[in-house]
Amino acid sequence: MTATTAPATTPRDAARAPGPKGVPLLGSLGSWRRNTAEFLLGLQRDYGETVRMRLGPMTVHQVTGPDAVQQVLVKNNGNYVRGPLYEQFSVVMGKGLLTSDGDYWRSHRRAVQPAFQKNTILDIVPNIVTATNEMLDEWEAKAARDEPVDLMTEMLRLTLITLSRSLFAYDIKPSSKVLKHIVDDVVEVMFRRGTPSEMLPSWLPTDRKHKIARIHRVFDKIVADVRENYGRTGEGSLISLMEQAEDPVTGEPWTDQELRDELLTIYLAGHETTAVSLCWTLLSIANHPPVQEELDAEIAQVLGGGLPDRQNTDALTYTRMVVDESLRMHPPIWIFPRAAVEADSLGGYDIEAGSSILLSPLVSHHNPLHWDNPLAFDPNRFTEQAVKERPRMAYFPFGAGPRQCIGNTMALLELRTIVTMINQRFKLSMIPGHSLQYGSPVISLRPLQDVMVRLTAREGRGAGSRTAPAPAPTVTATVGHDTAEAAQKCPVTGGSGG
Ligand code: HEM
Numbered sequence: 001m002t003a004t005t006a007p008a009t010t011p012r013d014a015a016r017a018p019g020p021k022g023v024p025l026l027g028s029l030g031s032w033r034r035n036t037a038e039f040l041l042g043l044q045r046d047y048g049e050t051v052r053m054r055l056g057p058m059t060v061h062q063v064t065g066p067d068a069v070q071q072v073l074v075k076n077n078g079n080y081v082r083g084p085l086y087e088q089f090s091v092v093m094g095k096g097l098l099t100s101d102g103d104y105w106r107s108h109r110r111a112v113q114p115a116f117q118k119n120t121i122l123d124i125v126p127n128i129v130t131a132t133n134e135m136l137d138e139w140e141a142k143a144a145r146d147e148p149v150d151l152m153t154e155m156l157r158l159t160l161i162t163l164s165r166s167l168f169a170y171d172i173k174p175s176s177k178v179l180k181h182i183v184d185d186v187v188e189v190m191f192r193r194g195t196p197s198e199m200l201p202s203w204l205p206t207d208r209k210h211k212i213a214r215i216h217r218v219f220d221k222i223v224a225d226v227r228e229n230y231g232r233t234g235e236g237s238l239i240s241l242m243e244q245a246e247d248p249v250t251g252e253p254w255t256d257q258e259l260r261d262e263l264l265t266i267y268l269a270g271h272e273t274t275a276v277s278l279c280w281t282l283l284s285i286a287n288h289p290p291v292q293e294e295l296d297a298e299i300a301q302v303l304g305g306g307l308p309d310r311q312n313t314d315a316l317t318y319t320r321m322v323v324d325e326s327l328r329m330h331p332p333i334w335i336f337p338r339a340a341v342e343a344d345s346l347g348g349y350d351i352e353a354g355s356s357i358l359l360s361p362l363v364s365h366h367n368p369l370h371w372d373n374p375l376a377f378d379p380n381r382f383t384e385q386a387v388k389e390r391p392r393m394a395y396f397p398f399g400a401g402p403r404q405c406i407g408n409t410m411a412l413l414e415l416r417t418i419v420t421m422i423n424q425r426f427k428l429s430m431i432p433g434h435s436l437q438y439g440s441p442v443i444s445l446r447p448l449q450d451v452m453v454r455l456t457a458r459e460g461r462g463a464g465s466r467t468a469p470a471p472a473p474t475v476t477a478t479v480g481h482d483t484a485e486a487a488q489k490c491p492v493t494g495g496s497g498g
Contacts, residue, residue, distance in 0.1 A: 027053060050063055095258075097112070097265050365394075
């Protein structure tokens with residue numbers, strides 16, 4: 001499928017960006033719903049870097065050129081607020097960092113920022129290492145029984161446990177199974193819109209309302225437990241900042257509601273994204289034997305069989321490049337919106353006041369003007385030299401400007417550490433017959449199917465072992481973006497996803 005219909009531009013509105021005409025009333029909503037990723041990639045291919053479309057009643061511009069992205073997120077960021085497309089997050093998250101704007105957002109961001117500074121974040125390395133080792137010890141038993149693991153579920157659990165211990169000094173492990181289902185519900189209630197049940201009168205009980213109530217019940221209990229734990233121990237870098245935060249005007253402490261919404265935002269924004277990225281990164285490594293070999297060589301050279309710590313993770317240069325490339329190909333937050341407060345000009349086209357802007361790391365990261373052969377997985381795009389030569393905003397997996405992801409340093413640290421440790425102890429390969437697709441308008445670029453992988457333990461490479469690594473074994477690649485199979489399956493390569 002392509003997004004193509006004849007460009008809508010006419011001489012009367014020459015400064016209006018080109019784009020699909022769509023159909024009366026709905027505009028391009030049908031194409032959007034069928035497969036959002038494929039539709040948006042098609043828009044860039046067919047109309048260029050600034051595209052105008054209608055989605056139901058809304059006028060939306062997809063903006064993917066580096067200068068225009070810079071204008072929205074950095075240079076003229078004051079003109080671009082969260083807007084109506086962000087409202088669906090509030091159903092669950094309330095008014096937290098992700099959903100708020102203006103002075104409220106500014107004072108909250110300032111209050112919690114210190115917990116995310118690089119020096120503080122480096123303190124969490126032992127938490128990451130411990131949680132990962134706990135998981136890998138369980139994997140040993142599974143590998144011995146030749147039992148496959150569901151990679152997405154494992155990564156969700158690991159990142160949830162790590163985040164909770166690291167920022168809140170709270171062990172959420174016992175609740176992690178329940179939470180997996182709750183997070184699935186979160187995704188569903190925030191993104192399944194337009195179902196018949198939503199047309200029913202608001203006082204009628206619906207499945208969606210039921211789910212929202214359950215999500216709130218579960219999270220309210222977690223918030224209460226985290227706060228109770230802090231009351232007893234006084235530990236947890238982020239919870240302590242939240243408990244001490246004050247309203248800058250009244251000097252009053254944050255209300256229970258404010259604290260709850262921020263805590264929930266961090267739990268939700270902070271673990272699913274990192275888990276999704278881990279999943280894609282590990283699969284990309286498994287499917288690219290030369291990458292696996294180079295990674296093995298670097299890990300052996302830098303760590304010599306030991307564990308990552310706060311000093312040595314920065315020296316894992318190639319591992320960093322692999323993670324960066326994975327975030328290029330599969331940016332977990334692959335679209336995010338803004339609304340223009342006043343009229344502006346982006347990419348040479350008029351943007352009306354009140355219209356919506358759609359930024360897509362996924363589409364920008366596959367822009368052939370800035371990425372040669374964008375469908376190929378190639379970590380060498382991220383050598384220092386290559387990065388310098390590219391426009392800065394050709395790549396923005398964490399957003400940019402004042403609203404840049406607050407957890408980006410933490411996420412990168414987790415990604416590099418966990419990828420390293422898994423690679424030290426196991427070789428992963430996908431179970432033949434399992435395929436990967438994405439493309440629904442869900443919260444993140446999650447694979448839509450379970451990702452079942454087979455584990456092969458690497459001999460003499462237990463955690464902390466000083467043994468030199470074995471040579472990289474051959475990997476059976478069954479799925480990858482630049483494999484023939486993936487070319488049929490993945491929306492990025494034009495297959496049928498979603
Ligand atoms: C690979 C992992 C991650 C990715 C790709 C990611 C991506 C993003 C992106 C693109 C935004 C900007 C959205 C916008 O401008 O509209 C964002 C914001 C945010 N992220 Fe992340 N994120 C990740 C991990 C984390 C982690 C680990 C945390 C916290 C522990 C976190 C917390 C947040 C918060 C609170 C915001 C809103 C910040 C603000 O507006 O002040 N994220 N993230």
